[in-house]
Amino acid sequence: MAVTVSPERDVVATPVQRAFREAFYAGAIALGLFVLFIGLRTDQNISNELILVQRWGLLAIVVILTAVGRFLYVAFGQPALERAKAQKAEAPAAAAPGFVRRNFNTIGIAVLFLYPIVIVMLVGFQGSLKWVDNFGIQILIYVMLAWGLNIVIGLAGLLDLGYVAFYAVGAYAYALLGTHFGLSFWILLPAAGLMAAFWGVMLGFPVLRLRGDYLAIVTLAFGEIIRLVLINWREVTNGSAGISGIPKVSFFGLMSFNVSDPNYISKVLGIAQSGAYYKIFLYYLILLLCLLTAFVTIRLRRLPVGRAWEALREDEIACRSLGINTTTTKLTAFATGAMFGGFAGSFFAARQGFVSPESFVFLESAIILAIVVLGGMGSLGGIAVAALVMIGGTEILRELDFLKVVFGPDFTPELYRMLLFGMAMVIVMLWKPRGFVGSREPTAFLKERRAVSGSFTKEGHG
Amino acid sequence: MAGTTLLDIKGVETYYGNIRALNGVDVNVNEGEIVALIGANGAGKSTLMMTIFGAPRARAGKITFSGTDITQMPTHEIARMRIAQSPEGRRIFPRMTVMENLQMGASLDNLKYYDEDVEKVFTLFPRLKERIAQRGGTLSGGEQQMLSIGRALMARPKLLLLDEPSLGLAPLIVKQIFDAIRELNRTQGLTVFLVEQNAFGALKLATRGYVMVNGNVTMSGTGKELLANPEVRAAYLEGGHH
Numbered sequence: 001m002a003v004t005v006s007p008e009r010d011v012v013a014t015p016v017q018r019a020f021r022e023a024f025y026a027g028a029i030a031l032g033l034f035v036l037f038i039g040l041r042t043d044q045n046i047s048n049e050l051i052l053v054q055r056w057g058l059l060a061i062v063v064i065l066t067a068v069g070r071f072l073y074v075a076f077g078q079p080a081l082e083r084a085k086a087q088k089a090e091a092p093a094a095a096a097p098g099f100v101r102r103n104f105n106t107i108g109i110a111v112l113f114l115y116p117i118v119i120v121m122l123v124g125f126q127g128s129l130k131w132v133d134n135f136g137i138q139i140l141i142y143v144m145l146a147w148g149l150n151i152v153i154g155l156a157g158l159l160d161l162g163y164v165a166f167y168a169v170g171a172y173a174y175a176l177l178g179t180h181f182g183l184s185f186w187i188l189l190p191a192a193g194l195m196a197a198f199w200g201v202m203l204g205f206p207v208l209r210l211r212g213d214y215l216a217i218v219t220l221a222f223g224e225i226i227r228l229v230l231i232n233w234r235e236v237t238n239g240s241a242g243i244s245g246i247p248k249v250s251f252f253g254l255m256s257f258n259v260s261d262p263n264y265i266s267k268v269l270g271i272a273q274s275g276a277y278y279k280i281f282l283y284y285l286i287l288l289l290c291l292l293t294a295f296v297t298i299r300l301r302r303l304p305v306g307r308a309w310e311a312l313r314e315d316e317i318a319c320r321s322l323g324i325n326t327t328t329t330k331l332t333a334f335a336t337g338a339m340f341g342g343f344a345g346s347f348f349a350a351r352q353g354f355v356s357p358e359s360f361v362f363l364e365s366a367i368i369l370a371i372v373v374l375g376g377m378g379s380l381g382g383i384a385v386a387a388l389v390m391i392g393g394t395e396i397l398r399e400l401d402f403l404k405v406v407f408g409p410d411f412t413p414e415l416y417r418m419l420l421f422g423m424a425m426v427i428v429m430l431w432k433p434r435g436f437v438g439s440r441e442p443t444a445f446l447k448e449r450r451a452v453s454g455s456f457t458k459e460g461h462g
Numbered sequence: 463m464a465g466t467t468l469l470d471i472k473g474v475e476t477y478y479g480n481i482r483a484l485n486g487v488d489v490n491v492n493e494g495e496i497v498a499l500i501g502a503n504g505a506g507k508s509t510l511m512m513t514i515f516g517a518p519r520a521r522a523g524k525i526t527f528s529g530t531d532i533t534q535m536p537t538h539e540i541a542r543m544r545i546a547q548s549p550e551g552r553r554i555f556p557r558m559t560v561m562e563n564l565q566m567g568a569s570l571d572n573l574k575y576y577d578e579d580v581e582k583v584f585t586l587f588p589r590l591k592e593r594i595a596q597r598g599g600t601l602s603g604g605e606q607q608m609l610s611i612g613r614a615l616m617a618r619p620k621l622l623l624l625d626e627p628s629l630g631l632a633p634l635i636v637k638q639i640f641d642a643i644r645e646l647n648r649t650q651g652l653t654v655f656l657v658e659q660n661a662f663g664a665l666k667l668a669t670r671g672y673v674m675v676n677g678n679v680t681m682s683g684t685g686k687e688l689l690a691n692p693e694v695r696a697a698y699l700e701g702g703h704h
């Protein structure tokens with residue numbers, strides 16, 4: 001709603017005056033645009049006749065919101081942006097990054113470790129269930145998946161659209177072996193990882209010669225094949241009904257989280273019964289798995305194989321002429337990425353206690369890919385932030401009950417999840433085309449190049 | 463200066479689909495030599511260069527390197543025989559820094575001689591040292607060419623293949639690069655096989671040269687002989703001086 005105003009009048013008018021004027025214009029334009037879209041709706045009545053429903057209230061809300069938004073932007077947003085710009089221009093010496101930015105990773109990890117404790121202190125054990133499970137565990141699962149996929153896409157540059165297949169392999173590996181053979185989670189976690197890695201190699205072989213779009217199509221098909229096998233191989237996977245009664249994770253075999261077991265945690269420790277202990281335990285478990293993924297990724301980048309991945313992403317022919325075996329390099333990238341997907345999958349199965357092919361649709365692959373791209377390919381911190389925003393954001397939509405007051409009792413904010421997801425992606429891609437943290441973001445400016453170069457030297461010496 | 467034969471190419475034929483790009487090429491490079499292959503666009507010079515590396519593979523003929531048949535070897539195995547290449551279009555890693563690029567060149571020995579060799583490359587191309595932390599893609603054409611050669615040298619090659627090192631560069635930079643190649647050959651005895659369109663510069667630099675026309679080697683001789691040859695002068699030298 002860009003309203004152009006002649007510059008002479010701008011000089012005289014204060015931002016607030018200008019804001020009033022522009023808010024009025026914006027409101028008028030919104031009214032004109034939406035009067036037919038929102039103000040009137042066609043509907044069918046009981047005798048199948050077409051009737052017009054009038055929604056003037058909703059139209060008024062939209063128009064007022066537009067006007068108020070424009071007012072706030074012109075009156076306060078724009079001047080603030082300009083001030084910030086002027087300040088930046090005044091101090092080109094780019095002062096050393098602040099304390100928070102310098103210690104971002106340490107602070108982030110500390111916050112994650114303290115999160116359940118703080119939540120329990122604030123809302124008690126029972127109230128903490130939702131916050132630890134829906135927010136904490138859910139987000140961390142996606143962080144782990146995205147970090148795993150980051151190895152394949154961000155480091156090795158192999159566009160994999162079927163990553164959820166490895167997640168499914170890990171989940172079903174734990175679900176089947178756990179329910180049929182009663183093996184413990186601690187044995188099956190590495191087993192599930194290995195199995196997923198095996199399937200990563202199986203996928204890797206046929207697609208060795210493919211790159212870019214062609215690779216994307218084949219991996220997409222691979223993801224669907226795994227899902228269809230899970231649906232149709234009823235004898236083993238129980239089809240779309242899924243597998244239930246998957247055993248819980250034990251506290252390293254010492255304590256159990258099943259109320260009926262003799263070594264149930266509250267009996268052992270002599271505390272009140274609560275389902276929250278298990279959730280908090282799972283939270284720390286997935287947090288440690290995430291940190292393991294990050295640690296391995298960071299270490300691998302400094303080893304020959306990690307460097308070969310990055311070089312492979314840049315130029316395959318040059319890699320080969322430098323004596324790098326691109327076949328094994330690609331296969332290790334697929335296998336390593338798949339392994340972390342498998343870990344996350346077996347954790348997912350243990351947490352849900354139930355798996356079905358429904359959880360492993362293409363949309364999941366797309367969401368994980370979106371997180372990697374939004375966060376900035378190759379950047380662990382950026383990806384974690386993207387997962388927090390994307391998954392946390394959609395979870396928070398469930399909490400926005402007050403919107404029902406505005407949009408009527410039928411309004412379910414969750415349904416707008418994908419719309420918001422899409423909008424967020426478009427906005428991020430416009431402002432930060434390389435994701436939240438594009439550590440390899442090229443800069444044409446001389447003053448910023450030094451900062452970028454600094455971080456590069458560190459990598460280069462590895 | 464002719465030592466033992468290092469690279470021997472015999473009757474090599476290479477095809478792109480059904481189109482024959484090389485019609486039985488015979489070229490040999492002896493230890494300690496600089497050999498130049500000159501020819502017009504599309505003569506098959508780069509194809510020969512790539513065929514040595516097995517991509518595309520020769521359909522007929524034989525390529526031996528220090529007595530080992532490398533015709534059917536996979537590309538990375540050929541590179542491990544200590545043949546290094548600065549390929550056509552340089553093919554540096556654009557998003558990796560100069561240091562990272564050089565590091566990739568040293569992959570064969572797992573960075574064993576890295577520190578030592580990096581210093582050598584920087585002595586040869588001081589410009590690269592100034593650009594140490596810059597990304598490869600932001601370097602100028604000449605610097606990229608230096609980086610490409612430097613990266614190849616990091617592999618401690620017995621034979622260095624250069625595909626059009628002068629392509630698209632200013633004359634002064636071309637001179638710097640040719641001087642560096644001469645220096646490497648003189649002080650370290652490095653064997654170099656280079657493909658060039660800049661026939662004058664290449665033949666002046668080279669111990670021996672080959673002329674390629676339409677996938678055939680039509681002439682060969684010492685650099686001086688070819689420079690003096692009227693046919694070569696007419697086709698590649700006089701035309702070049704506008």
